[in-house]
Amino acid sequence: MAGKASKARGAETIDTAATGAAAAHTPSAFLEVRDLKIHFPSDDGLVKSVDGLSFELERGRTLGIVGESGSGKSVTSLGILGLHNRRNAKVSGEIWLDGQELVGATEEQVRRLRGRDMAMIFQDPLSSMHPFYTVGQQIVEAYRIHHDVSKKAARKHAIEMLGRVGIPKPDRRVDDYPHQFSGGMRQRAMIAMALSCDPELLIADEPTTALDVTVQAQILDLIRDLQREFNSAVIMITHDLGVVAELSDDILVMYGGRSVEYGSVEDVFHRPEHPYTWGLLGSMPRLDRDRTERLMPIKGTPPSLINLPPGCAFSPRCAFEGLTDGKATTERPELRESAPGHKVACHLPAERRRQIWAEEIAPKL
């Protein structure tokens, strides 16, 4: 556990001696998640929402986390921010943010970081803003929790932030209630609130799913521009492969609470090696290609997180499961490096995977 929760922005060193047993590891990246597990006991059994997830992220970079509903992508983000239900959830593994260990940190320690060092943009801005307070009051509150400034100064800051995210006449709109904003404006206000304390880690959980396509384009541009300006690390969580391809530097594909493929955006889109990633790419009608006669869906449905299939969680839906000599149904595949920086969790031999992609999958996309 980090001894000092005090903020040492930019400092790579931390009082590691106080972190106890986990201190053997010295994190190098700005955000490093190692073997994160978030399990929820329920009446039906243990829900393994996140089951052994590892990734890292540097400042100024964007990580896209892609997966279907129930793949554990949102729980991951809540876990990093410490917003999961502490009483129910069993969290293990390590989350290092700028040298501070977040797993096992007290509520108070996490609270001090949340908002200031890490912030979140939620999917539905209408239900994540308080309907009773004006947009301005909500931004002011978030800002004043972390900064010792007068209400007047905080309000000025709120107006400035609203202007920066492209809300017209921010000095007047600051006194509006969330319902008076349109969907796109609400999401902008949400972003203004998230960025009000200049966080270094910004997590956007399906930030544009509730928005129309033209507004989505505006919001994605905004996130991209602000990231450049603030040099923050961004985690973009979405089910939309188009959105991650536009924004991300690296991509993590999740399935059944586990990562199945992790690599640069080029790796995942141009040289994908996991059959699930192939399936996602084949399921999508694309505007940038000639229309294919038929889509190539993945058979079956996503698994229950209580009863994950033994071995590889994807094996019941995998078209190539038969090529693994039965390993896919008995042994859980590890996320292994297949090429520099490109990791895949699959029992198929790497050579065979590349061959299948080049000969069977890519030509049909």
Added chain:
Amino acid sequence: MSTSQDRADTPEDTAAGTGGDTAAATATAAGPAGAGEPLLEVDNLGKHFPVTQGIVFKRQIGAVKAVDGVSFSVRKGETLGLVGESGCGKTTTGRMIMRLLDSSFGKITFEGRDITGLSQGQMRPLRRDLQMIFQDPYSSLNPRQTVGAIIGAAFKLQGETPQQGTRAAVQELLQLVGLSPEHYNRYPHEFSGGQRQRIGIARTLALKPKLIVADEPVSALDVSVQAQVVNLLEDLQDELGLTYVVIAHDLSVVRHISDRVAVMYLGKIVEVGDRNDLYAKPMHPYTNALLSAVPIPDPAQRAGRERIRLQGDVPSPLDPPPACRFHTRCWKAQDICKQVEPPLVELSPGHQAACHFPENTTVSQTDLVAKAAVSPGASADGAADAPQAQE
């Protein structure tokens, strides 16, 4: 084509104000390549929802012009896609076609019969031909009924007993949509979203409808399951010769399943065309902007892509902008766009757009402007409410 006759009966036709030649062009919304005969024709259809004020004495203070005069036709066996952003009136249009909502004005013709004014009782026999697939597979199935009862209800309501018996018929339908006959006695909560959507589709198909209106049939589903349902809809169309009107906001899905596509903006159709034509050579600036806003799942293209970014949000349908409704966000807008509503005219065979300054067309802009200018009556809301003075 019978379209022209139908149009002649309606004096408040949108196109009527725009001069004879354009009216003729609009009438052939089906396009010249029309193989099948039109199954459904929609003529200047509109829906205004009144906005009232006061508690005891309600007076109308305005109207939400959800749909404001749309015309199109759907041929047998084809799929028409209706796309647009939220609030553009695509769902309202679909519900009016189904007669789940009464239209404020306009005419709906199904198989040559005017169904606009039919009562619920008169509609009932027609319901077997007109069916709907709903967006949300969770709220559109009764949680207290078994799958067998849900699908079997279609037969019961029409007073029909299938030859092989209802149970066997339902089980056949389950197989047709890729479920297993053993699912007959299960309840909706035992199924995943994709399976529920299949149940909804099986119910829709029970009475062998001619036209299916599918309102966002896949938007609630996961990507991998979405593709399964899209393929299923296409297979069923080939097998059973169905005609679809697919309402969706996802432009890639619409391109994949539609033969023709109509783009809506604020209650109006701004462009209609053959799928390939419309996506390859969009004419209306709004269509261009929509297409360029779709994120492309290919990192190689993110640098070189030309983007059009619309400013602001869609204006309120309570008080839509006058004349061309898109002029407040359009980068090509000029004075004429604020004064004269551009009519929906055919600019290339089977491809119509409502714009004074369309792209990807050989029709000269001066011609278009001249055409629109001689019909001063074609203003934003006038087209619907009052018969237009012809030149």
